[in-house]
Amino acid sequence: MERRIDFWRERQMFCGRCDHGWRVDLDWIDRWEQATETCPGCGMTCEHEDSPRVTLDSCDPALDGDRVAQFFWYHASTQAHWPTRDFDPSAVLTPEMRRRMGGEQRVSAWVASQRAKALHVGTYEAAVHNMLRRIRDQADQRSQFNLYQVRLKPSVVVREGWLVDPANFVGDVVLDEVCPPGVDVARYLNYHEDPGGLSLALGRNAIASVQRIAVPLPDTRDGxxxxxxxxxxxxxxxxxxxxxxxxxxxxxxxxxxxxxxxxxxxxxxxxxxxxxxxxxxxxxxxxxxxxxxxxxxxxxxxxxxxxxxxxxxxxxxxxxxxxx
Known part of the structure; x- marks a missing residue:
């Protein structure tokens, strides 16, 4: 099931100091981030620690846990076969790199930590936003990106409620920390890509299938x-x-x-x-x-x-x- 795609949509704001909630457009958020707008309830600016932030729209259909597996989800990656069935992060390590990491025991521990990371999928808008952010911040301008449309298994168990973006400073989430035993998928408020939208942290076993295209699409029109x-x-x-x-x-x-x-x-x-x-x-x-x-x-x-x-x-x- 496809949700309405709208990069320009209004966002919901919530103030942690005065509990005021209101809707704004993206231009307002841009001015807010430059400290030229204030909370309509208490006058707080963006410099304060508990200043207003984008929050979830109560009309987001993915808030209904029973419908999460019915929607298409998206992921952008430079990998041509994401997610890999037998993920081995050590396959690219040379003997010299293994030595510098401290030997095979340290390498094994690192591999286990990499395999423990959750995968991330989100809205179409979040996937495109993530691709553009990587091009800007990670020197991926000349990399070939792929856009994945993700279908979840109908039987997935979705964690109750939603989390504030649980990623650490490099964007990683440990799967077991957000999906305890018996849970396959955790919803979280995405602050970084498609701000205010719901994204998912999940394991490979929660995904039924993916469809992939290389992006951007070849433009063959005489535009x-x-x-x-x-x-x-x-x-x-x-x-x-x-x-x-x-x-x-x-x-x-x-x-x-x-x-x-x-x-x-x-x-x-x-x-x-x-x-x-x-x-x-x-x-x-x-x-x-x-x-x-x-x-x-x-x-x-x-x-x-x-x-x-x-x-x-x-x-x-x-x-x-x-x-x-």
Whole structure:
């Protein structure tokens, strides 16, 4: 079952000091994070420890535990076969790396800790948001991402209630800490991707099947933006002007083509929800020497992940499910 996808939707806020709750749009949250908005109930700003935060919308259908397994869930990853059936994090370790980790006993302990981590799935919006955040924060701009549509086993046992985002500072959750014996899935309020939405922490055994596509989708349309962007980029030089003075000793100035490419990417970003704009600008950066048409089609495909999810969902529907 597919839920309504809406990157622009309003969010629910809750103040821990005065218990005031109210709805806001994303532009309000952006101003709030810059300390130019206050709680309507008590006037608190974002600098306080117990300041208002985004919370769950009481109308979120995934709050009904009996319906959790009926929904599609999503995950974005650079792995082409997520989740792996026999996960072995030590397979990539060289003998030198094993020695530096302290020997086989330490490696075994590390493997056990990696296998104890929960998997994460969330809304379509959260998966796209996570991909853009990784591109910006983890230098994954040139990595091939995959979008997974996840079906849970109908028999999964869902933990009662929901948790505030339980991840540590690197985003990890220990499965046994959120899913005690007899529980397969824990719901949690996601603060980082699709803020205010419900995500799930779960083990591999809770997943029935996945469908995968590489994203962004190949843009084969003769779209107006792609056509105009390519024409504009090919009309300017891709050779950087020679640097002079002290600048020549430190850096090479960007070419006119690279500058224009970044401006074109930024113009698309400005059409997106405010909480995705910086991430999109990073993902759409035009690199020196990049092929204009390849860049324009990729950037347009990234934009369509947010602006036109229907084409993405249609592509997922055409994939054969892979049992996990």
């Amino acid at each position: 107006g933006w792609v056509r105009d962007a390519v024409a504009a980029l090919e009309g300017v030089s891709d050779t950087a002007a020679p640097a002079t003075g002290k600048l020549a000793l430190r850096m090479r100035p960007p070419s006119a083509r690279a500058v224009l490419g970044r401006q074109l990417g930024a113009s698309l970003a400005d059409r997106l929800p405010v909480n995705l704009r910086n991430q999109f600008r990073s993902a759409a950066v035009f690199a020196e020497g990049e092929d204009p048409e390849r860049w324009a089609r990729r950037t347009s495909g990234l934009f369509d992940l947010i602006d036109d999810p229907t084409s993405v969902l249609a592509a997922l529907d055409q994939q054969d499910p892979r049992e996990v």
